[in-house]
Amino acid sequence: MDSLIIRQPRSSDKEDIVAVYESRGFFDYSPSRPDLKVIVATVDAYFTELVSDPASIILYVAELEYRLAGFAIARKGARATWEVQSGVHFDHRKQGIGHVLLAALFEEMYKRGPAACKATVHAGNVAxxxxxxRFFREHGEFTGLPGFLQFTTSW
Ligand SMILES: CC(C)(COP(=O)(O)OP(=O)(O)OC[C@H]1O[C@@H](n2cnc3c(N)ncnc32)[C@H](O)[C@@H]1OP(=O)(O)O)[C@@H](O)C(=O)NCCC(=O)NCCS
Known part of the structure; x- marks a missing residue:
């Protein structure tokens, strides 16, 4: 995939990130399906946080042939634990973009020093x-949410 670029986001990417959230099947394995207003507010909040608290957030986007194809985000919460989420537009899935985005995210998290990291994934979400x-050492049932697994690692 020669034309895949992983880069930091620009304000003008907001709509395209929302479009990834809105693409087919995005929330199939989520506990709830937020409406458009909530998605827009969530993406706005990411961009606000990038300015107000840059040490606690990492956001990358994937650009494929000059079009935004996906994103990956890590936010640092309690006890120096990063929480990771990634999404790829339905039209661009299964091409390795999710893996490349997560690799970039982990590289940056490692650079930022010792920490733990977790991701919560529905047990049926094979992709x-x-x-x-590949990125997490351990996983187990997530007791907080039936049907979900929690992946954890630290460095
Ligand atoms: C999860 C998601 C980000 C993966 O993105 P992607 O770019 O398609 O992922 P990749 O192409 O890098 O594939 C990752 C692996 O999943 C496999 N895969 C991808 N889609 C799959 C599917 N529908 N069924 C089974 N396996 C699948 C790939 O073959 C690859 O496997 P490998 O590691 O053995 O090579 C994407 O499916 C998505 O946006 N889903 C909706 C949102 C979501 O569930 N996010 C995850 C929350 S952390």
């Missing part, structure tokens, strides 16, 4: 499980 498995 996501395959994508995250």
């Amino acid at each position: 996501s499980i395959k994508m995250v498995s």
Whole structure:
């Protein structure tokens, strides 16, 4: 994939990130399906956080042939634990973009120093499980949400 670029986001990417969230099947394995207003507010909040608290957030986007194809985000919460999420537009899935985005995210998290990291994934979300498995050392049932697994690692 010669034309795949992983880069930091620009304000003008907001709509395209929302479009990834809105693409087919995005919320199939989520506990709830937020409406458009909530998705827009969520993406706005990411961009606000990038300015107000840059040490606690990492956001990358994948650009394929000059079009935004996906994103990956890590946000640092309690006890220096990063929480990771990634999404690829339905039209561009199964081309390795999710893996490349997560690799970039982990490289940056490692650079930022010792920490733990977790990802919560539905047990039926095979694509996501395959994508995250390479990066996390352990996983187990997530007691907080029936049917979900929690992947964890630290460095
Ligand atoms: C999860 C998601 C980001 C993966 O993105 P992607 O670019 O398609 O992932 P990749 O192409 O890098 O594939 C990752 C692995 O999953 C496999 N895979 C991808 N889609 C699959 C599918 N529908 N069924 C089974 N396996 C699948 C790939 O073959 C690859 O496996 P490998 O590691 O053995 O080579 C994408 O499916 C998505 O956006 N899903 C909706 C949102 C979501 O569930 N996010 C995850 C929350 S962390």
